[in-house]
Amino acid sequence: MNFKDGIVILLTKQEYMQRLYKALKPLSKENRNKVMNDYELQFSQEMKNGKTEQDIIYDLGSPEDAAEYFINMYQSDRGYHDHYNIEQASNKNSSTAHSWEAAIWGTLSIIIVPTMIAIMLAFFALGIAFCIAGMVMVFSSFILNSLSIGFFFIAVAGVFLSVFGIFIAILSIYDGIKLIGKYFRFIRNRIKYGGKAK
Known part of the structure; x- marks a missing residue:
């Protein structure tokens, strides 16, 4: 229990x-x-x-x-013998609780970790899509080789979209790995220390 x-x-x-x-x-x-x-x-x-x-x-x-x-x-x-036996009794009792907690969090991790990875990869793919779309916009304005102000703004928007896409892709991987690391540290603390930070 x-x-x-x-x-x-x-x-x-x-x-x-x-x-x-x-x-x-x-x-x-x-x-x-x-x-x-x-x-x-x-x-x-x-x-x-x-x-x-x-x-x-x-x-x-x-x-x-x-x-x-x-x-x-x-x-x-x-x-x-005083507190030594209190410690032995509490270790005996809490070990069962920790075993159950380890089993529960281990089972949940089978669902949670792949979901976190899938979300991270989805944002990464979104960032790459923005980046490609931006490059297509820039490339299209150069292909059309028009000096009109409209195509110039399309090219500038394409550059910003590409940079934004790269930013999202990098951030999704960085934050995703950091979040997964925090999740595993949280589980370790829950199992080892009963949820108290160490």
Whole structure:
């Protein structure tokens, strides 16, 4: 489940902590409070570092999955060691979300990237068409070899059209490649960092 786009991202810190406390019910009160205190500390430290509640909740993952991790850990007598286990639990939870997100964005890329390339090539072809049309206009005015003002303006317009066409063709390739690069960086950030810029 993609927790960032699902229910968890809609939770506030208070709601998240309530659900975590409820899900930790199989633990003793002492162990449950220990986990809750460490999560409170985790929220406090991360918010001091500039993260929002939503960012922290996304990193921590589902409160039910986190609770299941700690319950299994206590039941297997592996013990509990402060924030290292919070990090392990959140990595376990968010890895599933990131896997789903990677699959979704990978599938969308099969449609989006060829569409972006097609649009880029369409603008490039349009630019080349303008350029050719302009050259034809210039060439035609020279072939007609007329000194009239009308043919002179046709030649000047042809030159401007050719320059405009070349400009569109170059710009479409440049901006197209730049846009595709930004798109892939966006996907990398979504998958690796949960959409947060790095």
